[in-house]
Amino acid sequence: MNTQGEEMLQTAQNLIRQTGKTLNLSDADIQKLITPEHSHEAKLEIKLDNGSKKSFQAYRVQHNSNIGPYKGGIRFHPQVSLPEVQALATLMSIKCSVAGIPLGGGKGGIVVDPKTLSEAELERLSRAYVRAFAEFIGEEKDIPAPDVNTNGQIMSWMVDEYIKIKGGSTSEEQISKWRGTFTGKPIEIGGSLGRTEATGRGGVIALKELLSKLGSKFQASGPKPTIAVQGFGNVGYYFAEIASKEGFDIVAVSDSKGGIIYKNMEPLDIPLVMKCKKEKGTLSGCYCSGGVCELKGGRPISNEELLELGVDILVPSALENVIHKGNMTKIKAKIVVEMANGPVTEEAHDYLVEKGVYIIPDVFANSGGVTVSYLEWKQNMENEKWAEEKVNTRLLELMTQAFESIWFKFEKNKGSLKDAAFQVAIERMIT
Ligand code: NAD
Numbered sequence: 001m002n003t004q005g006e007e008m009l010q011t012a013q014n015l016i017r018q019t020g021k022t023l024n025l026s027d028a029d030i031q032k033l034i035t036p037e038h039s040h041e042a043k044l045e046i047k048l049d050n051g052s053k054k055s056f057q058a059y060r061v062q063h064n065s066n067i068g069p070y071k072g073g074i075r076f077h078p079q080v081s082l083p084e085v086q087a088l089a090t091l092m093s094i095k096c097s098v099a100g101i102p103l104g105g106g107k108g109g110i111v112v113d114p115k116t117l118s119e120a121e122l123e124r125l126s127r128a129y130v131r132a133f134a135e136f137i138g139e140e141k142d143i144p145a146p147d148v149n150t151n152g153q154i155m156s157w158m159v160d161e162y163i164k165i166k167g168g169s170t171s172e173e174q175i176s177k178w179r180g181t182f183t184g185k186p187i188e189i190g191g192s193l194g195r196t197e198a199t200g201r202g203g204v205i206a207l208k209e210l211l212s213k214l215g216s217k218f219q220a221s222g223p224k225p226t227i228a229v230q231g232f233g234n235v236g237y238y239f240a241e242i243a244s245k246e247g248f249d250i251v252a253v254s255d256s257k258g259g260i261i262y263k264n265m266e267p268l269d270i271p272l273v274m275k276c277k278k279e280k281g282t283l284s285g286c287y288c289s290g291g292v293c294e295l296k297g298g299r300p301i302s303n304e305e306l307l308e309l310g311v312d313i314l315v316p317s318a319l320e321n322v323i324h325k326g327n328m329t330k331i332k333a334k335i336v337v338e339m340a341n342g343p344v345t346e347e348a349h350d351y352l353v354e355k356g357v358y359i360i361p362d363v364f365a366n367s368g369g370v371t372v373s374y375l376e377w378k379q380n381m382e383n384e385k386w387a388e389e390k391v392n393t394r395l396l397e398l399m400t401q402a403f404e405s406i407w408f409k410f411e412k413n414k415g416s417l418k419d420a421a422f423q424v425a426i427e428r429m430i431t
Pocket residue numbers: 199230231232233234235236254255256257303317318319320339340341366367369
């Protein structure tokens with residue numbers, strides 16, 4: 001049986017094959033688009049706190065650099081495998097291309113459960129990763145970033161190690177460029193303002209662009225379009241917060257323990273819901289029927305129920321494959337914004353599109369994050385620090401342009417927005 005990584009890789013490669021055929025590409029061109037340019041592997045040996053040594057398998061896959069340097073996160077997870085890293089690198093090539101940023105696709109990973117390591121061990125492992133792959137990465141070659149279980153702190157150790165390898169202190173401009181080898185850094189060492197909110201903000205931009213194209217074809221069920229958001233982490237929270245400021249009614253949100261909704265689907269006060277979640281630990285502690293509580297009149301809702309609500313717009317922002325064969329017939333939303341990676345299975349996607357649902361595909365919907373990572377890199381390359389407003393304005397411009405290209409293809413070739421996004425991406429990658 002195929003592993004999950006192998007299945008992901010096959011899905012990504014099949015999408016490229018199908019798109020290549022639609023675009024009348026030669027078999028040789030399709031093969032080139034599927035095959036990664038480089039696959040690097042290393043065994044990282046570190047000293048544990050108890051004095052013993054342990055090695056960890058590590059990867060860096062560089063998929064396609066036709067448009068620019070490779071870009072993609074580094075994942076620390078026990079299930080990391082070469083096919084999974086290759087699949088994720090392939091999807092990064094598509095994502096950067098469709099977003100219209102001058103970067104290619106890469107991805108890295110270490111097979112490790114970071115919860116089993118002390119902070120000092122994690123630092124030694126992060127630095128060992130950089131030593132192993134230093135000759136292959138660089139601000140003009142390959143630009144890693146955080147991914148699952150990696151964060152700004154890990155990027156700080158990695159940048160520091162990289163600069164040590166490159167020769168230590170030199171001009172401020174050179175240091176800034178070397179820092180551009182990693183994105184998702186803390187602000188003090190060259191991170192960008194606006195990065196934390198960027199994925200959610202980009203999703204709202206994508207939704208507004210679609211609505212402006214649909215015009216009167218989209219009729220909201222009430223005075224304002226209603227939205228249910230599954231997942232209340234970085235992506236789901238900022239999507240909900242920004243969308244409510246932009247004139248949408250967020251009527252339900254959920255986290256891994258379940259969600260919350262008012263009895264008559266009145267809009268939620270998103271900052272208040274977050275305040276309550278922080279205090280209580282989960283959203284499920286944030287409702288009550290009477291008594292003293294923050295969200296009076298709220299009731300709990302399961303994650304399954306949330307997906308099937310009669311809302312105008314559904315925003316899965318947590319896990320993959322949550323809309324599938326088993327629940328696709330119960331989805332009532334007219335628009336689905338794929339903020340998580342792969343939340344709608346292929347079968348459910350085709351069924352819903354056939355039914356007339358517009359699905360904004362993940363490769364575009366959640367590309368606000370990588371777009372602002374590109375802006376972080378650009379600031380580092382030019383030794384500049386932009387105000388948050390400038391970052392947000394550039395994000396809006398880039399995502400609006402990207403959507404124009406997708407919509408043009410969608411109107412020309414019909415099919416789905418996902419087909420159109422892949423066509424845009426692949427045409428750019430081969431020319
Ligand atoms: P996160 O860890 O900050 O938040 C995840 C949220 O999902 C949490 O609220 C968690 O409680 C919730 N969750 C977990 N299991 C759930 C379940 N069974 N049902 C409902 N909710 C559940 O992660 P994130 O950074 O917000 O990422 C969310 C998704 O977006 C992932 O698929 C990620 O790959 C994708 N994504 C994130 C970014 C980014 O910039 N953070 C960029 C692109 C894509």
